[in-house]
Amino acid sequence: MSDSSGIGLFGALFDRGAVDVSDQAWLQAMLDTEAALARAVERAGLAPAGSGAAVTAVARSGFFDNGALGAAAAATGNPVPALVRALTKVLPESAAGAAAAVHRGATSQDIIDTAVMLLARQGIDAILADLRAAAGRCAGWAAQHAATIMSGRTLLQQAVPVTFGLVAAGWLTAIDEARRDLHRVRTSGLAVQFGGAAGTLASLGDAGPGVAGLLADELGLAEPVLPWHTNRHRIIDLAAALTGACAVLGKIARDVTLLAQTEVAEAHEDTGGGRGGSSAMPHKQNPVASIVILGCARQAPGLLATLAAAGEQEHQRAAGAWHAEWQPLTTLLRLTGSAAAWTTDLLTGLQIDPQKMRANAASTHGLPQSEHLAALLSPHLGPLQAHDLLAKASARAAAESINLADALLTDPDAAAQLSEAGLTRGDIEAALRPESYLGATAEFIRRALAAHQTCDATVSPELVLPG
């Protein structure tokens, strides 16, 4: 077995996009943390000038053997002690004094937790970039298809009409909520971890809080009130924001799979490059992107549950619950990133069929709009009589597959009552047109687009720090 692309058998599905939680990214994030700590220690006057630069110069994942570090992790329960030894060893003799700055004051958990924050930031930035693109596509549709009639569907049954623009506005608003939440977490929820063995930074004497502040500054992370070794609220908050994004993307993908059903056929995924197609069955266009999004998104709730359950951590540093976090959290980042990348792809290629949308909406013979006609008749006939008149005609329209207007006007009693109420055939047909029963649709689309502009201005796709 070789692996020419490096993505493995399943990477194109579950590890698409720019989120990087590979071993190399993990290692580099730990090295970035150690390097930033060395610089902070130097800035605090606790190590010779140049120490920070010396450590930073060698803190490059390419200099280390992940396998050797991983093997050593079996003795300590994590790879940091071995990494610290290797990092110290790789310092050039000319910078031997920098050893005093390496890992100074830190415990393994400080390095791993901070590294996770760095991975989360890179991941969120990548996700936000994809979500921005996806939202932009939805916003385009919301405006363009503001009046494109389609059937609203509730409980998987056709109900009153909507427009595809409103559907897209719904997707847009949901994506924008997910973006705002991820932005909130990215801005204030990602904090440096630095507490030493038991959260007192004792080996730094009085200098601990100062170094912590400098470390936060070096990394561009928040400085927390306290070390959070066993206060995992921020991990749960982060995981929930990722899961919330997955839920939003899963909803969109679910809608597309339903709209793409052979019998509905109001949307289909791009089949460029042979995706989803089948030469043997040209009627079949598998909604591959939607399916993969669902395949990613549906893994999120279980991972979130694991992380939430891991929040119960003992004393100053936990025995097992902390270790149970690493893989679920980075898996969640990876899957959210993949779902976001696939969503951008899905929405970019998605084809809409307005004719089919209208045809499907028309297939129920105007019945969804009977409510509208009842409202017009009520002032004349009273609500009860109006309802009865329409219920009877609706039943007949459904039974005979004729239009509701015809069902009304070919019934002498009904025709007489409509006439008395001053409603002409034209009035009736107008009332039964889906266009005349859209309520707040246009206003809602307008609102969604306005909120989206604010979101785009607020949630800029954060720049990924070099690292």
Next chain:
Amino acid sequence: MSDSSGIGLFGALFDRGAVDVSDQAWLQAMLDTEAALARAVERAGLAPAGSGAAVTAVARSGFFDNGALGAAAAATGNPVPALVRALTKVLPESAAGAAAAVHRGATSQDIIDTAVMLLARQGIDAILADLRAAAGRCAGWAAQHAATIMSGRTLLQQAVPVTFGLVAAGWLTAIDEARRDLHRVRTSGLAVQFGGAAGTLASLGDAGPGVAGLLADELGLAEPVLPWHTNRHRIIDLAAALTGACAVLGKIARDVTLLAQTEVAEAHEDTGGGRGGSSAMPHKQNPVASIVILGCARQAPGLLATLAAAGEQEHQRAAGAWHAEWQPLTTLLRLTGSAAAWTTDLLTGLQIDPQKMRANAASTHGLPQSEHLAALLSPHLGPLQAHDLLAKASARAAAESINLADALLTDPDAAAQLSEAGLTRGDIEAALRPESYLGATAEFIRRALAAHQTCDATVSPELVLPG
């Protein structure tokens, strides 16, 4: 079987505190929503003057038969249609015109989702009140026990010293984070639901958004950008905030069960009123409050997973996923409320034993502070030699159960080196005292208390609306 207290067999455990998600509370929340809608409809000029007041006057849970509503729910999948009929019927003849305002423009989901928001607000307020009390207790300890030495414990092993004040400050900071998050959700995450059959408010013509705004105003809930029938991001956000609080409370309870172990005995729960005690085994004081908190909190992650998975909802209103939310969400509110109430109780009664804390910390013969001595010796001996000297002495101290200072000073080589380094027995003993190796402890406590003051000022315990 009778039930004199109305709490049932398990209510004192899993339904303690002021969160109310009983059937009666559900029903009243739905009625409050319908009443507010009637008032909003009247204010919008869509129903006769007095309609709102008339509906409000009869929208009292005591007027309805929950069982009959529940039985009718089998025909429609939810109890709202039956409630609307019953509510209309209970209007006095003199207010017959108010019927036009009842449920006007709404679909069942509008009523249930908005009712859930009201239940969530009442629940969060109750939880915040309990968390405020719990945080206050922790803040008191943080100040009072700022210097009370105890052993820091990592991986369930004694490590370097901390103080009980720092432990309490850690609990405090975690509770305050949970409070801020719940406050955030309460302030901006709880929004009215009002979209009608398919989210267009079609039956209200152009008046829909106006009524939605008035409804939000009547209920004091946020007005969302769009109806959120199938955008469940806010449900996941709410559930995550509750679960985050549970995780924090579970961590505290876990710590107490560990500190209360017979062999540790640094804390024990209040045994007033016979709680947790055993006349036959007076040495045994079961940490009942902690155990019940854990019993509540550990149910949260699974419920959160259910709610997150339910976020994938089809089209305009979902077929099943929405229904799967109701009980997990109110169960989560209930359990969080119960955990919070039990935590206040736990912390109010918790007894601390500073003597035992000190004794336990002393039982490791000063070894946790050897790191401190190494730091003092390093400038004189070099770090390597300092480390070796202490490692040898530490091994002997552990093996012979003698103090590290004695192990050092009774070893002629070591004694000579210490003497050369200018360290007297007094210096050594001072360095090995836990008090001299607390690092940033005092500063961290100060920070936690300062942040707590801000939190108290920001997150006021919201008033519970009558209802």
Next chain:
Amino acid sequence: MSDSSGIGLFGALFDRGAVDVSDQAWLQAMLDTEAALARAVERAGLAPAGSGAAVTAVARSGFFDNGALGAAAAATGNPVPALVRALTKVLPESAAGAAAAVHRGATSQDIIDTAVMLLARQGIDAILADLRAAAGRCAGWAAQHAATIMSGRTLLQQAVPVTFGLVAAGWLTAIDEARRDLHRVRTSGLAVQFGGAAGTLASLGDAGPGVAGLLADELGLAEPVLPWHTNRHRIIDLAAALTGACAVLGKIARDVTLLAQTEVAEAHEDTGGGRGGSSAMPHKQNPVASIVILGCARQAPGLLATLAAAGEQEHQRAAGAWHAEWQPLTTLLRLTGSAAAWTTDLLTGLQIDPQKMRANAASTHGLPQSEHLAALLSPHLGPLQAHDLLAKASARAAAESINLADALLTDPDAAAQLSEAGLTRGDIEAALRPESYLGATAEFIRRALAAHQTCDATVSPELVLPG
């Protein structure tokens, strides 16, 4: 608020069927355990003759005040100590000696765990009865509709044809697997719990194992190798079997919601008694039963996760994890029972539309069967040429919405090749008929029915013990 039916607002949805985990059922199950223990103790010669009968006579839930027991639970973390006191007190003076038999040798967990086993047995029996009925309905369809053509659908796209009988056979086989698994758990997984304070039955001296055996005999439960206070494997096994059943029922309900879509319309739920119907929109028939089944079933995975996570229990009896089990487990029993009852209801009333099934299958112009024709042509043209010929014709058929046979025969090249291969129009049309491309359908249905007969013979609906 009153409650004339006693089912509450949501009981008709989430607590339908015969599973009973009400407070009264809990209390009675605990009393049944205490009574059985008293009889066992008497049989072991450790209490006066008549003790068992005396305790049994008063062990009736109607004699106790659940609210008072529940209130007392706050002091001990569970209601058993209060129940034991109340049970002893309610013994008539004439049977005062029977007090020696009450709770003899037991700890609270013995009573609650054994009561849970009794609740589980009653619940499984109720579920099995409903599943037997549901399976019977599926078996009927499998036979009756063995040849009723419908479109097989993969990834929500029409694929090659199946029959509704095969779909029903698939449902049947899945239900039968769930039944066998529940039967396995019921038969061998439900065991008495009896270990005393720390699992040694010390207060019974040498008599403990004997009493345990008699207790198992009295209750008809298995006698475990050891008390299982902190070995929760059987709880996870039980919960998994229930969740497996929910998954099977959720799959069926999902299929029905999809088949009942307005645009598919191959099945619809019974609308008798107005269920799911809408007088205003007669085209709309909400699949209420399916939706409620999904609403129940989707709560199962999260509850299972909670129970699985609770399996990590400390030492001899756990501090919190055990308490976290009670409500999730009985909720899971309740929801599985409700889903099973709703499924029986769903399948009993489900209407199938074979004409619509055939029409939908025909709407893809024979393309799904092109594979069949390719197989017939391959020996003559070679597989590659056969494939190309059909791919070209399929593309044209899809583009022009004509039948594949016509697409082939109106293309001179294709017609010539078919003719050379000796295939007449009749041959071609026959090959493209769905009936001729069903493969193993009939055989698979036969197997499913045979396996079902075995299942019915093996998994009899167990009798519910009087309790």
Next chain:
Amino acid sequence: MSDSSGIGLFGALFDRGAVDVSDQAWLQAMLDTEAALARAVERAGLAPAGSGAAVTAVARSGFFDNGALGAAAAATGNPVPALVRALTKVLPESAAGAAAAVHRGATSQDIIDTAVMLLARQGIDAILADLRAAAGRCAGWAAQHAATIMSGRTLLQQAVPVTFGLVAAGWLTAIDEARRDLHRVRTSGLAVQFGGAAGTLASLGDAGPGVAGLLADELGLAEPVLPWHTNRHRIIDLAAALTGACAVLGKIARDVTLLAQTEVAEAHEDTGGGRGGSSAMPHKQNPVASIVILGCARQAPGLLATLAAAGEQEHQRAAGAWHAEWQPLTTLLRLTGSAAAWTTDLLTGLQIDPQKMRANAASTHGLPQSEHLAALLSPHLGPLQAHDLLAKASARAAAESINLADALLTDPDAAAQLSEAGLTRGDIEAALRPESYLGATAEFIRRALAAHQTCDATVSPELVLPG
């Protein structure tokens, strides 16, 4: 970054042991399935003689480029179509006829699901081998330490005495239950998947079921009643058995972390090779193996929830839910395997300290055995007076830290009553010795060992198939 060991940064922790779900193992399992299918097709007479051998000869993971297959998966949602093309292409020209046997009748899901079954079998066998070793170690302790007194602990408080042999017997019984369940799943739950596009095997005409049977025979897997494309009961069953094993191992690891606490110190992990040790703090011996076991095991419930939720699959093959299974299931196999391997390691090296066990049990001054004395006094004093006498003495013993016997005999009233009851100091001290209050301990150990022998005979460590 290089990776000399190939285990990556975290493999030594979360991917220890012989379970192999690497990309290479996945690929080989898919190739093994395709090869077996080719042989089955040949045996059924549907492909030229030698086809099976020809395909088998090239079905070796080393011949393929995982990255290229993975990249191609983006077009189809899974890597099988690309694999089939590559497999056909790699056939030598001399075996061109064998192409007719490749993937004959199959759909992608047939290959992936069957491959998962092969991975599961290999994984279960590896897990069973480790569990057998772990159980053997527990059985050894159960016999060896049958009389080694230690304190039974409930709710993390010392309760009545047990022996370490009984604790080990408890671990043993739990492991054996997990083994039996895994064995059950391995023996009857792992079934071949073979249904073709929609579960009818249509492209094989009448030959489908025959090929399915031969395929099952080739692979040594069960032949299911029906293809189980959207009946995922067996996946949930498999996942639950793995999670059950994780729960059992997590319980053992949790016990060890608690017993290894500095203040308890009744057990400690092997520190050979520097594991868990700290040269600076020789009193600290981190229970690394236990912590890693917990870190693995606590990820299982969330993964199980994901798999259970994925059980709701649409129609004939699902749109997303199936894809959501692959990684959680193989992750669960991997983590269970790692937990099992670490457990064997943990138990092999675990050091027990019987002296400390006895000392801890003695630290409660005989109070746990007061119940025993009460039983001896009851016949003479009546139960109430006996209880009161002991409660008073116990309270004094606890308050003054004296032995209960002394508390009794230095109280004149108590001494008199004891004397009247004919109990000498010797009798009292004997009754208060933990050894005299072990109840069924020895019998329970005997039973656990007997059941273990049966388990060893039944659940042989299955041979891992070459693969």
